[in-house]
Amino acid sequence: xxxxxxxxxxxxxxxxxxxxxxxxxxxxxxxxxxxxxxxxxxxxxxxxxxxxxxxxxxxxxxxxxxxxxxxxxxxxxxxxxxxxxxxxxxxxxxxxxxxxxxxxxxxxxxxxxxxxxxxxxxxxxxxxxxxxxxxxxxxxxxxxxxxxxxxxxxxxxxxxxxxx
Amino acid sequence: xxxxxxxxxxxxxxxxxxxxxxxxxxxxxxxxxxxxxxxxxxxxxxxxxxxxxxxxxxxxxxxxxxxxxxxxxxxxxxxxxxxxxxxxxxxxxxxxxxxxxxxxxxxxxxxxxxxxxxxxxxxxxxxxxxxxxxxxxxxxxxxxxxxxxxxxxxxxxxxxxxxxxxxxxxxxxxxxxxxxxxxxxxxxxxxxxxxxxxxxxxxxxxxxxxxxxxxxxxxxxxxxxxxxxxxxxxxxxxxxxxxxxxxxxxxxxxxxxxxxxxxxxxxxxx
Numbered sequence: 001x002x003x004x005x006x007x008x009x010x011x012x013x014x015x016x017x018x019x020x021x022x023x024x025x026x027x028x029x030x031x032x033x034x035x036x037x038x039x040x041x042x043x044x045x046x047x048x049x050x051x052x053x054x055x056x057x058x059x060x061x062x063x064x065x066x067x068x069x070x071x072x073x074x075x076x077x078x079x080x081x082x083x084x085x086x087x088x089x090x091x092x093x094x095x096x097x098x099x100x101x102x103x104x105x106x107x108x109x110x111x112x113x114x115x116x117x118x119x120x121x122x123x124x125x126x127x128x129x130x131x132x133x134x135x136x137x138x139x140x141x142x143x144x145x146x147x148x149x150x151x152x153x154x155x156x157x158x159x160x161x162x163x164x
Numbered sequence: 165x166x167x168x169x170x171x172x173x174x175x176x177x178x179x180x181x182x183x184x185x186x187x188x189x190x191x192x193x194x195x196x197x198x199x200x201x202x203x204x205x206x207x208x209x210x211x212x213x214x215x216x217x218x219x220x221x222x223x224x225x226x227x228x229x230x231x232x233x234x235x236x237x238x239x240x241x242x243x244x245x246x247x248x249x250x251x252x253x254x255x256x257x258x259x260x261x262x263x264x265x266x267x268x269x270x271x272x273x274x275x276x277x278x279x280x281x282x283x284x285x286x287x288x289x290x291x292x293x294x295x296x297x298x299x300x301x302x303x304x305x306x307x308x309x310x311x312x313x314x315x316x317x318x319x320x321x322x323x324x325x326x327x328x329x330x331x332x333x334x335x336x337x338x339x340x341x342x343x344x345x346x347x348x349x350x351x352x353x354x355x356x357x358x359x360x361x362x363x364x365x366x367x368x369x370x371x372x373x374x375x376x377x378x379x380x381x382x383x384x385x386x387x388x389x390x391x392x393x394x395x396x397x398x399x400x401x402x403x404x405x406x407x408x409x410x411x412x413x414x415x416x417x418x419x420x421x422x423x424x425x426x427x428x429x430x431x432x433x434x
Contacts, residue, residue, distance in 0.1 A: 003197060003303070003371075008210035010198065010304025011311075013218045018308065021225040021283060026275040029232035033254050034274065036236075 129153045192378045196371055198302055220299040224286040257281055257419065265423040266430070269324075273426055276316060280309060281419040288370060288411030292404060300414070301370035303363065310363035313422040321429030330429070362421055369414045373407045 133149050198215035205212065235247035257278055262270040284300055291298020299305050321330040334351040335344055380403060383396040 003193070006304040006307040007198070007215075009204075009212050010215065010217065010302055011308050012210055012212065013214070014221060014299075014305045014308035015312075017218070017221045017225055018279070018283060018312070021228065022275060022279045024229050025232060025279050025282070028229060029236055029250075030254075030275045030278050032236050033251060034258070034271075037251070037255065037258070 125157060128157070191382060192375055195297070195378055196301065196374060198304075215302075216297055217299045217302040217305060220290055220297055221283075221287060221305065223296075224283060224290055224299065227290075228282055228286055253282075254278060261416075261420050261423045265420070265427040267427075269430060270423075273316065273320070273423070276312070277419050277423055280312075280422060281415050284309070284366065284418050285411060285415035288415060289408070291370060291374065292407055292411070298370045298374065300366055301374055303367045306363040306367040309366070309418070310359045313362060313425055314359040316422075317426045317429040320426055324430045333429070358421075358425060362418065362425070366414050366418050369410055373403065373410055377403045377407070 129150055132153055136149070198217045200213045201216055201219055202214040204214060231246060232250065235245070235250050258274065261281075262274055262277060266273055287299040287305070290296050291301060318330075321333065324330075325333070334348050334355075336347055336351070339347060377400050380396045380399045384393050
C-alpha cells in the first residue's frame with residue numbers, strides 16, 4: 001500500500017460505494033428536499049404576491065370609499081341647503097297664510113263688533129223709547145197711544161242723531 | 165528545570181533514533197496508509213481487499229443514509245431539528261455553489277455535487293474520531309471522486325455542445341493559427357491537471373492534518389516524559405479543532421471546484 005499510488009481496489013470500492021450512495025440519497029434526500037424547497041419557495045412567493053394584491057385591492061377600495069364618502073357629504077350638504085331653502089319658503093308661506101287668516105279674523109271680528117254695536121244701539125234705542133214712554137206715562141198720568149208715542153220718540157231721537 | 169528536562173529528552177531521542185532509525189515515521193505511516201481488513205482475491209489485476217478506508221466509507225455512507233432518511237422520513241412541509249440543519253446546508257449548496265456556477269442546467273448535477281459534499285464532509289469528520297481514519301486521506305478515494313467530476317464534466321460538455329463543439333473549447337478563440345498546435349496541448353494539460361489537483365488537494369489536506377496530529381502526538385512517546393505531555397496535547401487539541409475547520413473547507417472546496425469544472429465544460433463559447 002503506497003501513499004501516493006491509487007489502488008485499483010480502492011478505486012473500485014469507492015466508485016461502487018459512492019454510486020450506491022448517490023442513487024440512494026438522490027431518492028431519499030435530494031429529490032424530496034429540492035422538491036420541498038421549491039414548493040415552499042413557490043408558496044411563499046405566492047403568498048407575498050397575494051398579500052401585495054390584497055394590499056392594492058384594499059387601497060383601491062379605501063380610495064373608492066373615500067370618494068363615496070366625499071360624494072355623500074356633498075349630497076348631504078346639497079340636501080341640507082335645499083331643505084333649508086324649502087323650509088324658508090314654507091315658513092314664509094305659513095307666515096303669509098297666518099297673516100292672511102289673522103287679517104280675515106280681524107275683519108270678521110270687526111264686522112261682528114259692528115253688528116253687535118248696531119244691535120246694541122238698536123236695543124238701547126228701544127229701551128230708551130220704552131223707558132221714556134213709561135216715564136211719560138207716569139208723568140202725564142195717562143197712556144198715550146203707543147204707536148203715536150213711539151213715532152214721536154223716534155222722530156225726536158233721529159233729530160238728536162242728526163244734531164250729533 | 166524545564167530546559168534541562170527537554171535537553172535530556174532530546175539526548176535520549178537522539179540515542180533512540182540512532183538505535184532504531186525511522187521508528188516514528190513507520191508508526192505514522194502505519195496509521196496513514198490503508199490497512200487490509202478483509203482479504204479478498206485479485207480479479208483482473210484489481211486487488212479487491214477491503215481496507216479500513218473502505219470500511220470508513222461504508223460507515224460514512226450508512227450514517228448519511230440513516231440521517232437523511234430519518235430527517236426527511238415524513239412528508240413534512242416544515243422540517244424539524246436535523247432536517248432543518250441539513251436543509252440549510254442543502255440550500256447553501258444550491259444557492260452558493262450550484263446555481264452561480266451551473267445556472268438553470270445545474271439541477272442535473274445537483275445529486276452528484278450534494279452527495280460529494282456530504283460524503284467528503286462525513287468522511288473527513290469521521291477521520292477525527294479516535295481509532296478511525298479518514299477515507300478521504302486515501303489517494304484512491306479522492307482520485308475516484310476527481311475522476312467522477314472529470315467524466316461528468318466531459319459528458320456534460322459533449323452532451324451539450326456535441327463532440328466537435330466540445331473539442332472547440334480547447335482552442336481559445338481569436339488566436340493565430342500557428343499557435344493552435346501549442347495551445348491545444350496546453351489546454352488539455354490544464355484540464356487534466358486541474359482534476360489531478362482536485363484529487364491531490366483533498367487527499368493532501370486530510371492526510372497532512374493526520375500526519376501532523378500523529379507526529380505531534382508521537383512526541384509524547386518519543387520524550388517519554390509526563391512534563392512534555394501537556395504541550396503536544398494542547399497542540400493536538402488545536403490541530404484537531406483546525407481539522408474540523410479543514411474538513412468543512414475541503415468538502416466545500418471540492419464541491420465548488422467540481423461545479424466550476426463542470427460549468428467550464430458546459431459554458432458557451434465567448
